[in-house]
Amino acid sequence: MNDEYQSPLLEAAVTELSRLPGIGRKTALRLALHLLRRDTAESDALGQAIIKMRHEIRYCSVCHNISESEVCGICGSDTRDRSTVCVVESVRDVMSIEATGQYKGLYHVLGGLISPIDGVSPDMLSIGSLVERVGAGGIKEVILALSATMEGDTTCFYLYRKLSPFSDLKVTQLARGMAVGNDLEYTDEITLGRSLMQRTLFSDTLR
Amino acid sequence: MNDEYQSPLLEAAVTELSRLPGIGRKTALRLALHLLRRDTAESDALGQAIIKMRHEIRYCSVCHNISESEVCGICGSDTRDRSTVCVVESVRDVMSIEATGQYKGLYHVLGGLISPIDGVSPDMLSIGSLVERVGAGGIKEVILALSATMEGDTTCFYLYRKLSPFSDLKVTQLARGMAVGNDLEYTDEITLGRSLMQRTLFSDTLR
Numbered sequence: 337m338n339d340e341y342q343s344p345l346l347e348a349a350v351t352e353l354s355r356l357p358g359i360g361r362k363t364a365l366r367l368a369l370h371l372l373r374r375d376t377a378e379s380d381a382l383g384q385a386i387i388k389m390r391h392e393i394r395y396c397s398v399c400h401n402i403s404e405s406e407v408c409g410i411c412g413s414d415t416r417d418r419s420t421v422c423v424v425e426s427v428r429d430v431m432s433i434e435a436t437g438q439y440k441g442l443y444h445v446l447g448g449l450i451s452p453i454d455g456v457s458p459d460m461l462s463i464g465s466l467v468e469r470v471g472a473g474g475i476k477e478v479i480l481a482l483s484a485t486m487e488g489d490t491t492c493f494y495l496y497r498k499l500s501p502f503s504d505l506k507v508t509q510l511a512r513g514m515a516v517g518n519d520l521e522y523t524d525e526i527t528l529g530r531s532l533m534q535r536t537l538f539s540d541t542l543r
Numbered sequence: 544m545n546d547e548y549q550s551p552l553l554e555a556a557v558t559e560l561s562r563l564p565g566i567g568r569k570t571a572l573r574l575a576l577h578l579l580r581r582d583t584a585e586s587d588a589l590g591q592a593i594i595k596m597r598h599e600i601r602y603c604s605v606c607h608n609i610s611e612s613e614v615c616g617i618c619g620s621d622t623r624d625r626s627t628v629c630v631v632e633s634v635r636d637v638m639s640i641e642a643t644g645q646y647k648g649l650y651h652v653l654g655g656l657i658s659p660i661d662g663v664s665p666d667m668l669s670i671g672s673l674v675e676r677v678g679a680g681g682i683k684e685v686i687l688a689l690s691a692t693m694e695g696d697t698t699c700f701y702l703y704r705k706l707s708p709f710s711d712l713k714v715t716q717l718a719r720g721m722a723v724g725n726d727l728e729y730t731d732e733i734t735l736g737r738s739l740m741q742r743t744l745f746s747d748t749l750r
Contacts, residue, residue: 340638340641340642341638342608342609342610342615342616342617342634342637342638342641343600343609343611344611345592345595345599345600345611346596346600346609348592348595348596349592349595349596351592352588352589352592353589353592353593355585355589356574356577356578356589357573357574357577358573359574363565365635366564366565366635367563367564367566368593368596369633369634369635370563370564371563371593371596371597372596372597372600372609372634376597376598378562379593379594379596379597380594380597381559382559382560382562382590382593383589383590383591383592383594384594385552385555385556385558385560385590386556386559386560386575386578386586386593387586387587387590387591388552388555388556389552389555389556389575389578389579389586390578390579390586390587391583392552393550393552393553393579401549402549402550402553402579403549403550404550404551408549409549410549426576427549427576427579428572428573428576430549431547431548431549434547434549435547
């Protein structure tokens, strides 16, 4: 018997919960004790939802977004603009962009960013399948919607080089600038410089 | 299909995870996507540990601490001082006191504190079984180790009154005072007043 937790069963649950990101052993214990106080049905539902999700969710064979069938709902939709592909790092980013309601094209999920420090090389990302998709024709614009970090920039440059042989293809990236709601005073000089260079017509914001 | 999560399976897992205390839907999504990136074995282990723990953990019939048998390891131990019972609010508190390594007696877990605002009345707590334990004889001291809050104080007074018929019983409570490591400057005046009233011999700290 473990002295600290009084119970190997509790200890096992705490250990598994504390493997989750941002959850330490103290938080894990709080969660486990919470579940012990609740109905059996609640912990059954939680446990089964986790197991079922991991076993049954698949990835779209076209864009690598999560899906419950061979092709995801976005790739399979006939109301989306099939000539535009937005390249993102992760499934999370697809959700963020979908939440804006501003985008009606397709996606391509890379599954990460090139990062020599973390040992992520281009061949570990789904870059080959992006080039194939573009090569198959019909795509007019690829939007590089990656983080404004060193890894994001490195990946953008790499993708840009890989896509440059397609002479008719427009490769764009997300605008850099002041975040909405931010004080100019607290905006860093690189962002401010980019905001100046890429300034837009004020009349465009009124449309 | 839910637009936000792209998948009812993912949505179900997010919903269940976000029922946990302190975990909102954003954190729940982060946890679910983390699990999707990891091995199937990991989410199986997590899900099963939660289900198994909730189904198999029982409560000690003597002290109401968690247990995997009729009587918990502490109540069943022959090295603990059976004449002292420490009354605590929850299983968590048993762990905290065990972690100090300063206590060798038995416990009694109330399962809450008296709180008219939250609708917790004395009969919803395991107070009757505490009085029975004391009535059965052999217990010389009951330590009230409850929070220094209004609910804790109310419960202490109630227990003190319930235990007062046992004339030979010593009823004690945890010392109130400055927390170790705290600045005197930032200690509130009530705590400071109690620390003064209940001052201890400095020579005692040297033993």
